[in-house]
Amino acid sequence: MESITGLLTKIFGDGMSPMALLISGGLTMALIMSLVMAMCAIVFTWMERKVAGFLQSRYGPMRVGGFHGVLQPVADMLKILGKEDIIPDEADKALFMLSPFVIFIGSLMAWAAIPFAPGFIASNLDLGLFYIFAVSSAAPAGILMAGWASNNKWALYGAARGAAQMVSYEIPLALAAIPVVMATGSLNMNAIVDAQGGGVLNWYIVHDPFLFLAFCLYFIASIAEVNRGPFDMPETESELVAGYHTEYTGMRFAFFFLAEYANLFLVSCIATAVFLGGWHPIAGPVFLPGLVFLIKAVILVFLQMLVRWTLPRLRVDQLMHTCWKVMVPLTLLCVLGSGIWMMVSGELL
Protein backbone atom coordinates (compact mmCIF):
# COMPACT_ATOMS: atom_id res chain seq x y z
CA MET A 1 0.00 0.00 0.00
CA GLU A 2 2.81 2.44 0.88
CA SER A 3 4.60 1.66 -2.35
CA ILE A 4 1.37 2.15 -4.32
CA THR A 5 0.61 5.50 -2.69
CA GLY A 6 4.24 6.49 -3.25
CA LEU A 7 3.87 5.64 -6.93
CA LEU A 8 0.63 7.60 -7.18
CA THR A 9 2.29 10.66 -5.61
CA LYS A 10 5.07 10.37 -8.18
CA ILE A 11 2.58 10.24 -11.04
CA PHE A 12 0.11 12.91 -9.90
CA GLY A 13 2.42 15.14 -7.88
CA ASP A 14 1.93 16.24 -4.27
CA GLY A 15 -1.37 17.98 -4.99
CA MET A 16 -3.49 15.02 -3.83
CA SER A 17 -5.14 15.19 -0.41
CA PRO A 18 -4.29 12.30 1.98
CA MET A 19 -7.86 11.00 1.74
CA ALA A 20 -7.87 11.02 -2.05
CA LEU A 21 -4.49 9.29 -1.96
CA LEU A 22 -5.80 6.64 0.44
CA ILE A 23 -8.93 5.98 -1.61
CA SER A 24 -7.14 5.91 -4.97
CA GLY A 25 -4.39 3.72 -3.49
CA GLY A 26 -7.00 1.34 -2.10
CA LEU A 27 -8.84 1.18 -5.41
CA THR A 28 -5.59 0.53 -7.29
CA MET A 29 -4.74 -2.27 -4.88
CA ALA A 30 -8.23 -3.77 -5.23
CA LEU A 31 -7.86 -3.67 -9.01
CA ILE A 32 -4.46 -5.38 -8.85
CA MET A 33 -5.82 -8.08 -6.55
CA SER A 34 -8.84 -8.66 -8.84
CA LEU A 35 -6.41 -9.07 -11.73
CA VAL A 36 -4.35 -11.51 -9.63
CA MET A 37 -7.54 -13.52 -9.03
CA ALA A 38 -8.41 -13.51 -12.72
CA MET A 39 -4.86 -14.58 -13.61
CA CYS A 40 -5.13 -17.42 -11.09
CA ALA A 41 -8.17 -18.79 -12.87
CA ILE A 42 -6.52 -18.46 -16.30
CA VAL A 43 -3.14 -19.95 -15.40
CA PHE A 44 -4.34 -22.64 -13.01
CA THR A 45 -7.13 -24.04 -15.21
CA TRP A 46 -4.54 -24.71 -17.89
CA MET A 47 -2.11 -26.10 -15.31
CA GLU A 48 -4.81 -28.25 -13.74
CA ARG A 49 -5.72 -29.86 -17.06
CA LYS A 50 -2.07 -30.43 -17.90
CA VAL A 51 -1.38 -32.01 -14.48
CA ALA A 52 -4.48 -34.19 -14.83
CA GLY A 53 -3.35 -35.21 -18.31
CA PHE A 54 0.16 -35.99 -17.09
CA LEU A 55 -1.15 -38.19 -14.27
CA GLN A 56 -3.51 -40.02 -16.61
CA SER A 57 -0.88 -40.60 -19.34
CA ARG A 58 -2.41 -38.22 -21.85
CA TYR A 59 -1.59 -34.75 -23.13
CA GLY A 60 -4.47 -32.53 -22.01
CA PRO A 61 -5.31 -29.47 -24.16
CA MET A 62 -2.94 -29.26 -27.13
CA ARG A 63 -4.60 -27.30 -29.93
CA VAL A 64 -5.39 -23.68 -29.00
CA GLY A 65 -2.44 -21.29 -29.04
CA GLY A 66 0.27 -23.43 -30.54
CA PHE A 67 2.51 -24.57 -27.71
CA HIS A 68 0.71 -27.18 -25.56
CA GLY A 69 -2.61 -25.38 -25.74
CA VAL A 70 -1.53 -22.37 -23.67
CA LEU A 71 -4.39 -20.25 -24.98
CA GLN A 72 -7.04 -22.84 -24.05
CA PRO A 73 -8.16 -20.83 -20.94
CA VAL A 74 -8.64 -17.74 -23.15
CA ALA A 75 -10.86 -19.73 -25.51
CA ASP A 76 -12.77 -21.12 -22.51
CA MET A 77 -13.21 -17.62 -21.12
CA LEU A 78 -14.60 -16.29 -24.41
CA LYS A 79 -16.96 -19.27 -24.55
CA ILE A 80 -18.19 -18.70 -21.00
CA LEU A 81 -18.71 -14.97 -21.66
CA GLY A 82 -20.91 -15.82 -24.62
CA LYS A 83 -23.16 -18.19 -22.68
CA GLU A 84 -26.77 -17.37 -21.91
CA ASP A 85 -27.42 -16.20 -18.36
CA ILE A 86 -30.13 -18.58 -17.14
CA ILE A 87 -32.05 -17.99 -13.93
CA PRO A 88 -34.42 -20.87 -13.08
CA ASP A 89 -38.11 -19.88 -12.82
CA GLU A 90 -38.51 -21.18 -9.30
CA ALA A 91 -35.23 -19.74 -8.04
CA ASP A 92 -35.05 -17.07 -5.36
CA LYS A 93 -33.94 -14.44 -7.88
CA ALA A 94 -32.40 -11.82 -5.60
CA LEU A 95 -30.29 -14.32 -3.66
CA PHE A 96 -29.47 -16.25 -6.84
CA MET A 97 -27.98 -13.14 -8.41
CA LEU A 98 -26.23 -11.97 -5.24
CA SER A 99 -24.42 -15.15 -4.16
CA PRO A 100 -21.59 -15.28 -6.79
CA PHE A 101 -20.57 -11.79 -5.73
CA VAL A 102 -20.70 -12.60 -2.02
CA ILE A 103 -18.31 -15.50 -2.63
CA PHE A 104 -16.07 -13.45 -4.92
CA ILE A 105 -15.87 -10.46 -2.56
CA GLY A 106 -15.22 -12.72 0.44
CA SER A 107 -12.25 -14.14 -1.45
CA LEU A 108 -11.04 -10.75 -2.68
CA MET A 109 -11.07 -9.27 0.84
CA ALA A 110 -8.67 -11.93 2.09
CA TRP A 111 -6.06 -10.88 -0.51
CA ALA A 112 -5.69 -7.53 1.26
CA ALA A 113 -3.33 -8.98 3.87
CA ILE A 114 -1.11 -11.24 1.71
CA PRO A 115 2.51 -10.01 1.67
CA PHE A 116 3.84 -10.74 -1.83
CA ALA A 117 7.06 -8.79 -1.43
CA PRO A 118 8.54 -6.29 1.04
CA GLY A 119 6.16 -3.31 1.00
CA PHE A 120 3.80 -4.97 -1.49
CA ILE A 121 0.85 -5.71 0.76
CA ALA A 122 -2.53 -4.05 0.27
CA SER A 123 -3.07 -3.45 3.97
CA ASN A 124 -0.39 -4.14 6.56
CA LEU A 125 -2.84 -5.04 9.32
CA ASP A 126 -1.69 -5.74 12.85
CA LEU A 127 -4.08 -8.72 12.89
CA GLY A 128 -3.24 -9.83 9.32
CA LEU A 129 -3.44 -13.60 9.73
CA PHE A 130 -6.55 -13.48 11.94
CA TYR A 131 -8.17 -11.07 9.47
CA ILE A 132 -7.56 -13.49 6.57
CA PHE A 133 -9.18 -16.38 8.44
CA ALA A 134 -12.05 -14.11 9.52
CA VAL A 135 -13.03 -12.91 6.05
CA SER A 136 -12.64 -16.42 4.61
CA SER A 137 -15.12 -17.62 7.21
CA ALA A 138 -17.85 -15.63 5.41
CA ALA A 139 -17.60 -17.89 2.34
CA PRO A 140 -19.96 -20.62 3.66
CA ALA A 141 -22.73 -17.99 3.82
CA GLY A 142 -22.26 -17.34 0.10
CA ILE A 143 -22.34 -21.06 -0.67
CA LEU A 144 -25.51 -21.55 1.37
CA MET A 145 -27.01 -18.58 -0.46
CA ALA A 146 -26.24 -20.15 -3.85
CA GLY A 147 -27.54 -23.57 -2.84
CA TRP A 148 -30.73 -22.27 -1.30
CA ALA A 149 -31.54 -19.76 -4.05
CA SER A 150 -31.16 -22.36 -6.83
CA ASN A 151 -34.19 -24.21 -5.44
CA ASN A 152 -32.68 -27.49 -6.55
CA LYS A 153 -32.14 -30.46 -4.28
CA TRP A 154 -28.64 -31.19 -5.60
CA ALA A 155 -27.62 -27.59 -5.11
CA LEU A 156 -29.01 -27.52 -1.57
CA TYR A 157 -27.28 -30.79 -0.66
CA GLY A 158 -24.03 -29.47 -2.09
CA ALA A 159 -24.38 -26.20 -0.20
CA ALA A 160 -25.17 -27.92 3.10
CA ARG A 161 -22.16 -30.19 2.67
CA GLY A 162 -19.93 -27.35 1.56
CA ALA A 163 -20.88 -25.08 4.45
CA ALA A 164 -20.56 -27.86 7.04
CA GLN A 165 -17.18 -28.85 5.63
CA MET A 166 -15.80 -25.32 5.51
CA VAL A 167 -17.05 -24.43 8.99
CA SER A 168 -15.42 -27.60 10.35
CA TYR A 169 -12.07 -27.36 8.55
CA GLU A 170 -11.64 -23.69 9.45
CA ILE A 171 -10.80 -24.90 12.96
CA PRO A 172 -7.75 -27.10 12.17
CA LEU A 173 -6.71 -24.55 9.51
CA ALA A 174 -6.54 -21.70 12.00
CA LEU A 175 -5.21 -23.86 14.84
CA ALA A 176 -2.35 -25.12 12.65
CA ALA A 177 -1.19 -21.53 12.14
CA ILE A 178 -1.20 -20.76 15.89
CA PRO A 179 2.26 -22.28 16.64
CA VAL A 180 3.72 -19.85 14.08
CA VAL A 181 1.95 -16.94 15.75
CA MET A 182 3.37 -18.13 19.08
CA ALA A 183 6.89 -18.33 17.64
CA THR A 184 6.66 -14.89 16.03
CA GLY A 185 4.73 -13.17 18.79
CA SER A 186 2.64 -11.34 16.20
CA LEU A 187 -0.29 -11.84 13.85
CA ASN A 188 1.11 -9.34 11.38
CA MET A 189 1.94 -11.06 8.08
CA ASN A 190 5.01 -8.90 7.44
CA ALA A 191 6.36 -9.67 10.92
CA ILE A 192 5.80 -13.41 10.35
CA VAL A 193 7.71 -13.33 7.05
CA ASP A 194 10.47 -11.08 8.43
CA ALA A 195 11.08 -13.52 11.29
CA GLN A 196 11.98 -16.23 8.75
CA GLY A 197 14.80 -14.42 6.94
CA GLY A 198 18.32 -15.78 6.44
CA GLY A 199 18.09 -19.15 4.75
CA VAL A 200 15.98 -22.24 4.72
CA LEU A 201 16.84 -23.23 8.31
CA ASN A 202 14.98 -20.19 9.63
CA TRP A 203 11.71 -21.06 7.90
CA TYR A 204 9.01 -22.05 10.32
CA ILE A 205 8.44 -25.41 8.63
CA VAL A 206 11.79 -26.61 10.06
CA HIS A 207 11.57 -24.58 13.28
CA ASP A 208 10.64 -27.67 15.27
CA PRO A 209 8.94 -31.05 14.63
CA PHE A 210 5.57 -29.75 15.80
CA LEU A 211 5.66 -26.95 13.27
CA PHE A 212 6.42 -29.44 10.52
CA LEU A 213 3.36 -31.44 11.62
CA ALA A 214 1.40 -28.17 11.75
CA PHE A 215 2.38 -27.44 8.14
CA CYS A 216 1.20 -30.89 7.01
CA LEU A 217 -2.10 -30.41 8.85
CA TYR A 218 -2.48 -26.93 7.38
CA PHE A 219 -1.93 -28.32 3.89
CA ILE A 220 -4.59 -31.03 4.35
CA ALA A 221 -7.08 -28.63 5.94
CA SER A 222 -6.51 -26.07 3.19
CA ILE A 223 -7.45 -28.62 0.51
CA ALA A 224 -10.69 -29.27 2.40
CA GLU A 225 -11.26 -25.56 2.92
CA VAL A 226 -11.20 -24.86 -0.82
CA ASN A 227 -13.48 -27.87 -1.48
CA ARG A 228 -11.08 -29.71 -3.77
CA GLY A 229 -10.42 -33.41 -4.14
CA PRO A 230 -10.19 -35.67 -2.17
CA PHE A 231 -12.46 -33.41 -0.12
CA ASP A 232 -14.77 -32.25 -2.95
CA MET A 233 -18.02 -33.61 -1.50
CA PRO A 234 -19.87 -30.31 -2.16
CA GLU A 235 -19.54 -30.86 -5.92
CA THR A 236 -19.34 -34.62 -6.33
CA GLU A 237 -20.31 -34.97 -9.99
CA SER A 238 -21.35 -38.60 -9.56
CA GLU A 239 -23.99 -37.87 -6.94
CA LEU A 240 -24.78 -34.13 -6.88
CA VAL A 241 -24.42 -33.15 -10.59
CA ALA A 242 -22.21 -30.14 -9.72
CA GLY A 243 -23.20 -29.23 -6.19
CA TYR A 244 -24.11 -25.71 -5.20
CA HIS A 245 -23.42 -24.18 -8.61
CA THR A 246 -25.46 -26.71 -10.61
CA GLU A 247 -27.94 -24.06 -11.81
CA TYR A 248 -25.42 -21.36 -12.65
CA THR A 249 -24.33 -20.52 -16.19
CA GLY A 250 -22.23 -17.96 -18.02
CA MET A 251 -20.67 -15.11 -16.06
CA ARG A 252 -22.31 -16.07 -12.75
CA PHE A 253 -20.73 -19.52 -12.99
CA ALA A 254 -17.44 -17.87 -13.95
CA PHE A 255 -17.44 -16.01 -10.63
CA PHE A 256 -17.66 -19.30 -8.71
CA PHE A 257 -14.89 -20.69 -10.86
CA LEU A 258 -12.75 -17.61 -10.34
CA ALA A 259 -13.26 -17.74 -6.59
CA GLU A 260 -12.35 -21.45 -6.47
CA TYR A 261 -8.99 -21.00 -8.22
CA ALA A 262 -8.29 -17.76 -6.38
CA ASN A 263 -8.91 -19.53 -3.07
CA LEU A 264 -6.62 -22.37 -4.15
CA PHE A 265 -3.86 -19.83 -4.70
CA LEU A 266 -4.80 -17.89 -1.57
CA VAL A 267 -4.34 -20.84 0.82
CA SER A 268 -1.02 -21.61 -0.91
CA CYS A 269 0.08 -17.99 -0.47
CA ILE A 270 -0.83 -18.11 3.23
CA ALA A 271 1.16 -21.34 3.64
CA THR A 272 4.10 -19.75 1.81
CA ALA A 273 4.10 -16.67 4.02
CA VAL A 274 3.44 -18.50 7.26
CA PHE A 275 5.51 -21.69 6.95
CA LEU A 276 7.83 -21.40 3.94
CA GLY A 277 9.58 -18.12 4.59
CA GLY A 278 7.52 -15.91 2.26
CA TRP A 279 9.78 -13.97 -0.10
CA HIS A 280 13.02 -15.20 1.50
CA PRO A 281 15.06 -17.46 -0.80
CA ILE A 282 16.55 -20.82 0.30
CA ALA A 283 19.92 -19.15 0.88
CA GLY A 284 21.57 -15.83 0.27
CA PRO A 285 20.18 -12.28 0.25
CA VAL A 286 16.62 -11.36 -0.74
CA PHE A 287 16.56 -11.46 -4.52
CA LEU A 288 13.47 -10.85 -6.69
CA PRO A 289 11.21 -11.31 -3.64
CA GLY A 290 7.92 -11.35 -5.56
CA LEU A 291 9.14 -14.08 -7.90
CA VAL A 292 10.46 -16.23 -5.04
CA PHE A 293 7.09 -15.91 -3.30
CA LEU A 294 5.19 -16.84 -6.46
CA ILE A 295 7.41 -19.87 -7.18
CA LYS A 296 6.84 -21.27 -3.69
CA ALA A 297 3.09 -20.66 -3.88
CA VAL A 298 2.82 -22.23 -7.34
CA ILE A 299 4.72 -25.31 -6.14
CA LEU A 300 2.12 -25.68 -3.36
CA VAL A 301 -0.68 -25.29 -5.91
CA PHE A 302 0.97 -28.00 -8.00
CA LEU A 303 1.06 -30.30 -4.95
CA GLN A 304 -2.64 -29.64 -4.34
CA MET A 305 -3.34 -30.59 -7.95
CA LEU A 306 -1.30 -33.80 -7.64
CA VAL A 307 -3.34 -34.72 -4.56
CA ARG A 308 -6.62 -33.95 -6.30
CA TRP A 309 -5.91 -36.15 -9.31
CA THR A 310 -4.31 -38.99 -7.34
CA LEU A 311 -6.47 -39.73 -4.31
CA PRO A 312 -10.04 -41.04 -4.36
CA ARG A 313 -12.80 -38.99 -2.76
CA LEU A 314 -13.74 -39.45 0.89
CA ARG A 315 -17.26 -40.13 2.14
CA VAL A 316 -19.07 -37.36 4.04
CA ASP A 317 -18.86 -39.18 7.39
CA GLN A 318 -15.16 -39.97 6.81
CA LEU A 319 -14.62 -36.29 6.09
CA MET A 320 -16.13 -35.21 9.40
CA HIS A 321 -14.32 -38.01 11.23
CA THR A 322 -11.01 -36.84 9.76
CA CYS A 323 -11.65 -33.28 10.83
CA TRP A 324 -12.98 -33.63 14.36
CA LYS A 325 -11.37 -36.82 15.58
CA VAL A 326 -7.98 -36.67 13.86
CA MET A 327 -7.03 -33.19 12.72
CA VAL A 328 -8.39 -31.05 15.57
CA PRO A 329 -6.66 -33.15 18.30
CA LEU A 330 -3.44 -33.20 16.27
CA THR A 331 -3.44 -29.43 15.77
CA LEU A 332 -4.06 -28.96 19.50
CA LEU A 333 -1.08 -31.24 20.09
CA CYS A 334 0.97 -29.01 17.78
CA VAL A 335 0.02 -25.90 19.77
CA LEU A 336 0.89 -27.59 23.06
CA GLY A 337 4.03 -29.22 21.68
CA SER A 338 5.53 -26.13 20.14
CA GLY A 339 4.73 -24.22 23.32
CA ILE A 340 6.71 -26.76 25.35
CA TRP A 341 9.47 -26.74 22.71
CA MET A 342 9.76 -22.98 22.96
CA MET A 343 9.96 -23.16 26.76
CA VAL A 344 12.63 -25.88 26.71
CA SER A 345 14.71 -24.30 23.95
CA GLY A 346 14.64 -21.02 25.85
CA GLU A 347 12.90 -18.95 23.17
CA LEU A 348 10.18 -18.11 25.65
CA LEU A 349 11.11 -16.24 28.76
Add this chain to the structure above:
Amino acid sequence: MAADLVFYGFALLTVLAGCFVVFSRNVVHAGFALMFTLLGVAGLYAMLGADFLAVTQTVVYIGGILILVLFAVMMTRVPSQNAPRRGLDRMVPAGIFAVAIFALLYKVATGTSWPTATPGEALPTAKLIGVKLMTDAIFPFEFASLVLLVAMIGAAILIRERKVLPAEAPAEEAATEAPADEPEVTA
Protein backbone atom coordinates in the same frame (compact mmCIF):
# COMPACT_ATOMS: atom_id res chain seq x y z
CA MET B 1 -15.14 14.48 7.42
CA ALA B 2 -14.30 11.40 5.41
CA ALA B 3 -14.34 9.32 8.60
CA ASP B 4 -17.86 10.63 9.25
CA LEU B 5 -18.93 9.48 5.79
CA VAL B 6 -17.54 5.99 6.42
CA PHE B 7 -19.28 5.92 9.81
CA TYR B 8 -22.63 6.88 8.28
CA GLY B 9 -22.11 4.27 5.58
CA PHE B 10 -21.62 1.49 8.14
CA ALA B 11 -24.43 2.85 10.35
CA LEU B 12 -26.83 2.96 7.41
CA LEU B 13 -25.84 -0.58 6.39
CA THR B 14 -26.41 -1.83 9.95
CA VAL B 15 -29.78 -0.12 10.41
CA LEU B 16 -31.21 -0.82 6.95
CA ALA B 17 -30.19 -4.48 7.02
CA GLY B 18 -31.52 -4.69 10.58
CA CYS B 19 -34.89 -3.30 9.47
CA PHE B 20 -34.93 -5.82 6.64
CA VAL B 21 -34.29 -8.63 9.13
CA VAL B 22 -37.27 -7.51 11.22
CA PHE B 23 -39.76 -6.69 8.45
CA SER B 24 -38.98 -9.36 5.86
CA ARG B 25 -41.68 -12.05 5.60
CA ASN B 26 -39.16 -14.53 4.25
CA VAL B 27 -37.11 -16.08 7.06
CA VAL B 28 -34.20 -17.03 4.80
CA HIS B 29 -33.95 -13.51 3.39
CA ALA B 30 -34.00 -12.20 6.96
CA GLY B 31 -31.15 -14.58 7.81
CA PHE B 32 -29.01 -13.36 4.93
CA ALA B 33 -29.80 -9.72 5.74
CA LEU B 34 -28.50 -10.42 9.24
CA MET B 35 -25.10 -11.04 7.62
CA PHE B 36 -24.98 -7.41 6.43
CA THR B 37 -26.10 -6.13 9.85
CA LEU B 38 -23.28 -8.03 11.52
CA LEU B 39 -20.82 -6.81 8.88
CA GLY B 40 -21.91 -3.22 9.56
CA VAL B 41 -21.37 -3.68 13.29
CA ALA B 42 -17.90 -5.13 12.61
CA GLY B 43 -17.17 -2.03 10.51
CA LEU B 44 -18.26 0.22 13.37
CA TYR B 45 -15.94 -1.62 15.77
CA ALA B 46 -13.07 -1.19 13.33
CA MET B 47 -13.81 2.55 13.10
CA LEU B 48 -13.61 2.81 16.89
CA GLY B 49 -10.09 1.36 16.77
CA ALA B 50 -11.22 -1.98 18.18
CA ASP B 51 -9.65 -4.05 15.41
CA PHE B 52 -9.52 -7.30 17.38
CA LEU B 53 -13.19 -6.98 18.31
CA ALA B 54 -14.13 -6.29 14.68
CA VAL B 55 -12.32 -9.37 13.38
CA THR B 56 -13.65 -11.55 16.20
CA GLN B 57 -17.17 -10.30 15.44
CA THR B 58 -16.70 -11.47 11.84
CA VAL B 59 -15.36 -14.90 12.81
CA VAL B 60 -17.86 -15.66 15.55
CA TYR B 61 -21.05 -14.08 14.25
CA ILE B 62 -20.76 -14.32 10.47
CA GLY B 63 -18.57 -17.43 10.26
CA GLY B 64 -20.26 -19.32 13.08
CA ILE B 65 -23.58 -18.18 14.45
CA LEU B 66 -25.03 -16.90 11.18
CA ILE B 67 -24.22 -20.18 9.40
CA LEU B 68 -25.88 -22.07 12.25
CA VAL B 69 -28.99 -19.86 12.03
CA LEU B 70 -29.16 -20.36 8.26
CA PHE B 71 -28.80 -24.13 8.63
CA ALA B 72 -31.59 -24.20 11.19
CA VAL B 73 -33.89 -22.06 9.04
CA MET B 74 -33.21 -23.98 5.83
CA MET B 75 -33.61 -27.41 7.36
CA THR B 76 -36.91 -26.67 9.08
CA ARG B 77 -39.33 -25.27 6.52
CA VAL B 78 -39.95 -23.70 3.15
CA PRO B 79 -40.79 -20.05 3.81
CA SER B 80 -42.77 -19.43 0.62
CA GLN B 81 -45.34 -22.11 1.49
CA ASN B 82 -45.37 -21.42 5.16
CA ALA B 83 -45.68 -17.73 5.98
CA PRO B 84 -45.58 -16.98 9.70
CA ARG B 85 -48.95 -16.82 11.45
CA ARG B 86 -50.09 -13.37 12.54
CA GLY B 87 -52.90 -14.14 14.99
CA LEU B 88 -53.68 -12.16 18.13
CA ASP B 89 -52.19 -14.99 20.23
CA ARG B 90 -48.81 -14.15 18.68
CA MET B 91 -49.11 -10.39 18.51
CA VAL B 92 -49.98 -9.75 22.17
CA PRO B 93 -46.98 -11.60 23.75
CA ALA B 94 -44.68 -10.26 21.03
CA GLY B 95 -45.90 -6.72 21.72
CA ILE B 96 -45.39 -7.10 25.47
CA PHE B 97 -41.84 -8.38 24.94
CA ALA B 98 -41.04 -5.63 22.46
CA VAL B 99 -42.20 -2.91 24.85
CA ALA B 100 -40.32 -4.49 27.76
CA ILE B 101 -37.07 -4.79 25.80
CA PHE B 102 -37.42 -1.25 24.48
CA ALA B 103 -37.97 0.04 28.02
CA LEU B 104 -34.91 -1.85 29.25
CA LEU B 105 -32.70 -0.61 26.40
CA TYR B 106 -33.97 2.94 26.85
CA LYS B 107 -33.17 2.83 30.57
CA VAL B 108 -29.67 1.44 29.93
CA ALA B 109 -28.98 3.87 27.08
CA THR B 110 -30.04 6.96 29.01
CA GLY B 111 -28.55 5.74 32.30
CA THR B 112 -25.06 5.22 30.89
CA SER B 113 -22.58 8.04 30.75
CA TRP B 114 -20.98 7.85 27.31
CA PRO B 115 -17.32 8.77 27.63
CA THR B 116 -15.74 10.15 24.47
CA ALA B 117 -12.10 9.92 23.46
CA THR B 118 -10.35 12.13 21.00
CA PRO B 119 -9.73 10.16 17.81
CA GLY B 120 -6.06 9.38 17.47
CA GLU B 121 -3.77 6.81 16.00
CA ALA B 122 -5.40 3.36 16.31
CA LEU B 123 -3.15 1.18 18.47
CA PRO B 124 -2.92 -2.62 18.25
CA THR B 125 -5.37 -4.12 20.74
CA ALA B 126 -4.75 -7.87 20.40
CA LYS B 127 -1.84 -7.95 22.85
CA LEU B 128 -3.67 -5.95 25.52
CA ILE B 129 -6.75 -8.15 25.24
CA GLY B 130 -4.61 -11.29 25.43
CA VAL B 131 -2.82 -10.11 28.57
CA LYS B 132 -6.14 -9.12 30.20
CA LEU B 133 -7.68 -12.49 29.35
CA MET B 134 -4.78 -14.37 30.93
CA THR B 135 -4.56 -12.20 34.08
CA ASP B 136 -7.57 -10.19 35.29
CA ALA B 137 -10.23 -12.08 33.33
CA ILE B 138 -8.81 -15.58 33.68
CA PHE B 139 -11.73 -16.91 35.74
CA PRO B 140 -14.54 -15.83 33.35
CA PHE B 141 -12.38 -16.98 30.44
CA GLU B 142 -11.89 -20.47 31.86
CA PHE B 143 -15.50 -20.61 33.02
CA ALA B 144 -16.71 -19.82 29.48
CA SER B 145 -14.51 -22.61 28.12
CA LEU B 146 -16.03 -24.99 30.69
CA VAL B 147 -19.56 -24.03 29.59
CA LEU B 148 -18.61 -24.63 25.95
CA LEU B 149 -17.08 -28.00 26.86
CA VAL B 150 -20.30 -29.03 28.59
CA ALA B 151 -22.29 -27.96 25.52
CA MET B 152 -19.98 -29.98 23.28
CA ILE B 153 -20.29 -33.12 25.42
CA GLY B 154 -24.05 -32.64 25.45
CA ALA B 155 -24.15 -32.38 21.65
CA ALA B 156 -22.00 -35.50 21.32
CA ILE B 157 -24.32 -37.44 23.64
CA LEU B 158 -27.44 -36.28 21.76
CA ILE B 159 -26.18 -37.50 18.39
CA ARG B 160 -24.39 -40.67 19.49
CA GLU B 161 -25.42 -43.92 17.86
CA ARG B 162 -27.84 -45.87 19.99
CA LYS B 163 -27.22 -49.59 20.09
CA VAL B 164 -30.92 -50.43 20.61
CA LEU B 165 -33.36 -49.32 17.94
CA PRO B 166 -36.83 -48.32 19.25
CA ALA B 167 -38.64 -50.93 17.10
CA GLU B 168 -36.46 -53.76 18.35
CA ALA B 169 -36.38 -52.56 21.93
CA PRO B 170 -38.83 -55.03 23.52
CA ALA B 171 -37.05 -58.06 22.07
CA GLU B 172 -33.70 -56.66 23.14
CA GLU B 173 -34.96 -55.94 26.62
CA ALA B 174 -36.26 -59.45 27.01
CA ALA B 175 -32.93 -60.78 25.87
CA THR B 176 -30.94 -58.62 28.23
CA GLU B 177 -33.25 -59.18 31.15
CA ALA B 178 -33.16 -62.95 30.92
CA PRO B 179 -29.59 -63.41 32.18
CA ALA B 180 -30.26 -60.96 35.00
CA ASP B 181 -33.22 -63.04 36.17
CA GLU B 182 -31.28 -66.25 36.25
CA PRO B 183 -29.45 -65.71 39.55
CA GLU B 184 -32.80 -65.08 41.26
CA VAL B 185 -34.18 -68.32 39.87
CA THR B 186 -31.22 -70.30 41.08
CA ALA B 187 -31.32 -68.54 44.41
